[in-house]
Amino acid sequence: MLSRDADSLYWLSRYVERAENTARILDVAYRLATMPASYGPTDHGNEWESALLTASAYEPFKAAYSEVTPENVIEFLVHSDANPVSIRKCFENARQNARAVRGSLTSEMWESINGAWLEMRRFKTKDFSRDQLPNFLNWVKEASLRCDGSAMRTMLRSDAYWFTRLGVYIERADNTARVLDVKYHVLLPREAEVGGGIDYYQWAAILRSVSALVSYQWVYHQNLKPWLVADFLMLKQEMPRSLAACYAELTRRLDEISHLYGRAGPSQRLARQIHAKLANGRIEDIFQSGLHEFLREFIDDNNRLGAAITDQYLI
Amino acid sequence: MSPVHFDEMAGRGSGCRDAYQIFKHWLKTAPQALLEGRREEAELLFRKVGITFAVYGDEEGEEKIIPFDIVPRILTGREWGSLSRGLEQRVRALNLFLKDIYGAREILKAGVVPQDLVFQNPYYRPQMNNVVPPGGVYVQVAGIDVVRTDEDEFYVLEDNLRTPSGVSYMLEGREIMMRLFPDLVAQQRILPIDNYVNELLNTLKSMAPEGAPQDPVVALLTPGQLNSAYYEHSFLADRLGIYLVEGRDLFVRDDMVYMRTTQGPQRVHVIYSRIDDDFLDPLAFRPDSILGAPGLISAYRAGNVTICNSPGTGVADDKAIYSYVPDIVRFYLGEEAILKNVPTFRCRDEEGLNYTLAHLDELVVKEVHGSGGYGMLVGPHATKEAREDFRHRILANPANYIAQPTLSLSTCPVLANGGLEPRHVDLRPFVLNGRDGVRIVPGGLTRVALKAGSLVVNSSQGGGTKDTWVLSE
Numbered sequence: 097m098l099s100r101d102a103d104s105l106y107w108l109s110r111y112v113e114r115a116e117n118t119a120r121i122l123d124v125a126y127r128l129a130t131m132p133a134s135y136g137p138t139d140h141g142n143e144w145e146s147a148l149l150t151a152s153a154y155e156p157f158k159a160a161y162s163e164v165t166p167e168n169v170i171e172f173l174v175h176s177d178a179n180p181v182s183i184r185k186c187f188e189n190a191r192q193n194a195r196a197v198r199g200s201l202t203s204e205m206w207e208s209i210n211g212a213w214l215e216m217r218r219f220k221t222k223d224f225s226r227d228q229l230p231n232f233l234n235w236v237k238e239a240s241l242r243c244d245g246s247a248m249r250t251m252l253r254s255d256a257y258w259f260t261r262l263g264v265y266i267e268r269a270d271n272t273a274r275v276l277d278v279k280y281h282v283l284l285p286r287e288a289e290v291g292g293g294i295d296y297y298q299w300a301a302i303l304r305s306v307s308a309l310v311s312y313q314w315v316y317h318q319n320l321k322p323w324l325v326a327d328f329l330m331l332k333q334e335m336p337r338s339l340a341a342c343y344a345e346l347t348r349r350l351d352e353i354s355h356l357y358g359r360a361g362p363s364q365r366l367a368r369q370i371h372a373k374l375a376n377g378r379i380e381d382i383f384q385s386g387l388h389e390f391l392r393e394f395i396d397d398n399n400r401l402g403a404a405i406t407d408q409y410l411i
Numbered sequence: 412m413s414p415v416h417f418d419e420m421a422g423r424g425s426g427c428r429d430a431y432q433i434f435k436h437w438l439k440t441a442p443q444a445l446l447e448g449r450r451e452e453a454e455l456l457f458r459k460v461g462i463t464f465a466v467y468g469d470e471e472g473e474e475k476i477i478p479f480d481i482v483p484r485i486l487t488g489r490e491w492g493s494l495s496r497g498l499e500q501r502v503r504a505l506n507l508f509l510k511d512i513y514g515a516r517e518i519l520k521a522g523v524v525p526q527d528l529v530f531q532n533p534y535y536r537p538q539m540n541n542v543v544p545p546g547g548v549y550v551q552v553a554g555i556d557v558v559r560t561d562e563d564e565f566y567v568l569e570d571n572l573r574t575p576s577g578v579s580y581m582l583e584g585r586e587i588m589m590r591l592f593p594d595l596v597a598q599q600r601i602l603p604i605d606n607y608v609n610e611l612l613n614t615l616k617s618m619a620p621e622g623a624p625q626d627p628v629v630a631l632l633t634p635g636q637l638n639s640a641y642y643e644h645s646f647l648a649d650r651l652g653i654y655l656v657e658g659r660d661l662f663v664r665d666d667m668v669y670m671r672t673t674q675g676p677q678r679v680h681v682i683y684s685r686i687d688d689d690f691l692d693p694l695a696f697r698p699d700s701i702l703g704a705p706g707l708i709s710a711y712r713a714g715n716v717t718i719c720n721s722p723g724t725g726v727a728d729d730k731a732i733y734s735y736v737p738d739i740v741r742f743y744l745g746e747e748a749i750l751k752n753v754p755t756f757r758c759r760d761e762e763g764l765n766y767t768l769a770h771l772d773e774l775v776v777k778e779v780h781g782s783g784g785y786g787m788l789v790g791p792h793a794t795k796e797a798r799e800d801f802r803h804r805i806l807a808n809p810a811n812y813i814a815q816p817t818l819s820l821s822t823c824p825v826l827a828n829g830g831l832e833p834r835h836v837d838l839r840p841f842v843l844n845g846r847d848g849v850r851i852v853p854g855g856l857t858r859v860a861l862k863a864g865s866l867v868v869n870s871s872q873g874g875g876t877k878d879t880w881v882l883s884e
Contacts, residue, residue: 099671100660195636199649255673357674409673 497750534725546846663706
């Protein structure tokens with residue numbers, strides 16, 4: 097297929113995934129911010145700031161606003177023109193990419209993306225006010241589910257489909273790593289508080305942000321513990337948003353493409369390398385040598401894989 | 412008293428012409444609510460399928476649908492027979508004209524067409540001199556605009572030889588009529604048009620350069636999403652199963668054209684271009700263009716790729732050349748033109764100039780290189796000042812103007828305000844011309860003015876479309 101078409105498929109799914117991730121980040125901020133003051137974060141900076149950090153939007157936000165207020169952060173992440181990856185922009189970009197490859201999309205997929213874009217345009221500023229925000233965020237998650245579901249259920253299993261999957265998992269892996277990394281900064285507890293009420297609430301919010309609170313209980317049968325949460329979100333194959341699960345998908349999809357084309361290249365090798373690191377990793381070792389360092393390295397690796405895919409197939 | 416305009420359904424009276432007998436009978440029994448309901452359904456289908464066109468400068472939707480009227484425009488097999496023979500003849504002659512202009516120039520030497528009309532024509536491309544595409548075919552797809560003024564009076568209004576559009580509306584319009592009115596469609600023998608995409612693909616494949624594989628790689632070159640006909644480009648590429656490429660997807664190496672694909676460079680043999688010549692290749696034409704691919708023309712000249720339609724065809728669809736088409740037909744084919752031209756007075760000739768100036772209040776005066784209604788005087792509707800102004804303009808540069816009588820265009824009923832009302836129509840049949848001959852599917856795009864009395868059928872100015880039926884004899 098044309099490199100430009102593959103590129104559009106890859107990016108349209110990245111944008112849809114990013115819209116959902118940004119919604120999840122905002123959801124966590126909203127939850128933590130509504131917590132009673134006595135449980136609220138104190139000298140760790142506020143949750144809205146951390147939302148910006150997680151969305152890696154802190155610098156562009158600072159350039160556009162003077163103050164971190166809930167209203168400003170919501171505006172910036174949801175619909176600001178100053179933010180090239182606000183939720184609104186994500187849907188716009190996804191739709192733009194979808195339109196460029198109409199021929200490679202099923203009608204269901206086109207309708208879900210086009211529909212999301214049309215509905216997004218109908219939301220008014222008042223729909224993003226703090227009390228309306230949860231409704232809107234739910235809508236974003238549902239719109240993303242529809243796009244993803246229509247792709248999974250209707251697209252022919254050919255290179256067009258696999259490139260959409262690559263976009264989803266690169267973006268998802270990046271998001272999970274960022275959520276953990278930022279929480280590590282904000283939350284990594286002064287020893288005394290580990291296991292305390294605040295801590296519980298905050299780790300629970302992280303799990304909730306990746307829809308994993310209940311499944312955590314199923315896997316560990318234990319109270320929330322930071323290292324287990326990290327283990328769950330990084331190394332557990334069965335947790336669909338974990339780094340390991342994303343890399344299992346990425347290596348599988350890249351292998352499918354290389355089989356179809358009859359040759360493998362740098363992106364297949366790199367994906368397998370990163371996957372191996374996760375598959376062989378033990379959370380004790382990772383904590384020992386530094387969770388933050390591990391996550392930073394992972395985010396860089398993940399970016400490198402994105403660049404390798406682009407070099408090999410998309411330009 | 413007979414009506415002013417010939418009506419496709421009623422003719423000159425209040426009766427019903429043969430072609431419309433079955434339709435009219437069906438209409439009599441069809442409840443009004445059904446028609447209204449189907450009309451809404453048709454609009455919904457168009458929107459759902461996404462048959463849109465972009466309106467430049469329109470901030471809101473950026474995509475609109477062209478209104479579709481559910482009353483078909485019906486032609487008998489006999490009418491179509493002479494039309495299609497005329498179309499074929501015209502396209503063959505225009506193609507020979509192009510071959511001649513970029514080759515031996517016999518027609519200029521014979522003095523049949525004035526030299527300056529060719530060499531000073533903005534669409535003349537000296538880069539194409541002595542470049543002969545496979546089989547000497549320059550025009551692969553032509554859209555010839557035809558109007559009707561009476562029972563047997565058809566006139567060619569305009570030849571479109573560059574990137575004629577609208578064929579997706581023709582195809583989708585039929586699909587939708589068949590879905591909405593299966594019983595009506597089944598009652599009569601309507602000649603099919605859905606083989607158009609196969610015919611187009613065969614035509615394009617027949618243009619593959621020497622040495623190309625049996626199954627050459629064909630790509631449709633589009634300016635991209637912002638172009639008003641982008642929907643049609645993606646529709647055609649999809650239906651034909653060919654690549655939809657933009658200039659940035661192509662590159663030229665050693666005079667061969669390649670596409671950038673996920674599996675590396677892939678050679679392209681035939682390009683169906685929907686980009687204006689000027690933007691095809693910054694090395695050959697406009698250096699500031701980013702829509703095309705550098706080196707494309709050089710690859711074309713080397714015979715390694717075929718561009719359809721050939722760059723430089725615009726010289727033959729120009730308004731100034733138009734008035735010579737009957738002479739062109741005679742010169743190359745030794746035949747009289749089957750399809751009539753609208754009588755045209757050329758102000759470059761003294762006789763034409765004098766007639767034009769004496770009849771400004773009856774004529775439509777056009778700039779020879781103008782398009783889309785710009786630089787035009789519609790005599791009967793113009794103010795005295797406007798006519799005087801035009802008189803000065805014509806006198807200052809007579810060669811830049813032609814004049815034509817205003818035609819009484821036929822009308823066809825449309826469903827409006829709960830009843831049938833007559834509106835003016837034209838017809839654009841699509842003529843395919845490959846190495847292996849001319850193909851025309853029976854029908855075309857009927858464009859209809861939606862405002863009462865209006866002659867404007869152009870979609871960017873609120874015109875609509877209808878399905879065009881040709882009945883088998």
